[in-house]
Every structure is written in C-alpha cells, then in structure tokens.
Amino acid sequence: MNWIVWDNTLDTGHALIDSDHQELARLFNLLPETAGMPRGKELCGKVLGQIIAHARAHFEREQQLMAEHRYPKIAQHSAEHAMLLDQALIYQAEFDANASEPDIALIDFPEVWLSFHILFSDKDLARFLAQTA
Ligand SMILES: [Fe+2]
Ligand SMILES: [Fe+2]
Secondary structure (H helix, E strand, O other), rough: OOOOOOHHHHHHHHHHHHHHHHHHHHOOOHHHHHHOOOOOHHHHHHHHHHHHHHHHHHHHHHHHHHHHHHOOOHHHHHHHHHHHHHHHHHHHHHHHHOOEEEEOOOOOOOOHHHHHHHHHHHHHHHHHHHHHH
C-alpha cells in the first residue's frame, strides 16, 4: 500500500529537488508496511526519524539554492519549512508518548503534510530556478 503515489503532478522539474521528494515519498510509504510488522512501534518510530532527518536536510538544500539564486520569496518559503518541521516534531513526540502498537488506521501523519508545499511553494521555486539558470 502506498500512501503517496508519485506521479508527475508532484514533479517540480528540478532534478535535485525531485529526487529528494521521491526519497521522502519512499520513506512515507514504508510507514504502513512497518506498522503491521512485529515491533511495528519501534520500526515506525525509526522511519519517522528518517523522514524528519531527510526533510531537515532537504529543506536546508532548498534554502541554500534559494540563497544562492536570490529567490525573492526565501523568507516565506523558509518559514513554511520551519512550520512543516515543527508539525513533524510534534507528531513524533505524540507518537513516542503513545505506548501502544501503531494501528495503521490511526497513523494520521498527514500525507498532505508535504504535498501542498511541493505543489505550490516548491514548484514556484523550481520555476524560478529554471528561469535564472
Ligand atoms: Fe520547500
Ligand atoms: Fe521540497
């Protein structure tokens, strides 16, 4: 079962940004698999940690690109990254505090968490980068 089905609606056209996003989607899609396994709680917690680490590194890469190319919306875009990271850390804290085994139906880490950001903000950034390249 895939939570995030990668199709070209999520493609920004920027190779580095897209490969980061695809890796994030791959990690997200591990959540439903690991939740059903023995030691699901522990495994899901690890995947969650990987998602957050990858997201953090990815946001930094985008912010570096924005700074290098003097993207005019850098402040707004970086603020969105900070908000997404905060939401993920809150979710992780709640997940860690809940001792029960994860029920996949109850894992509500929002698939839309990153999708809207990709669809609007990252695509806007990629269009800008394509013009300035
Ligand atoms: Fe972004
Ligand atoms: Fe992104």
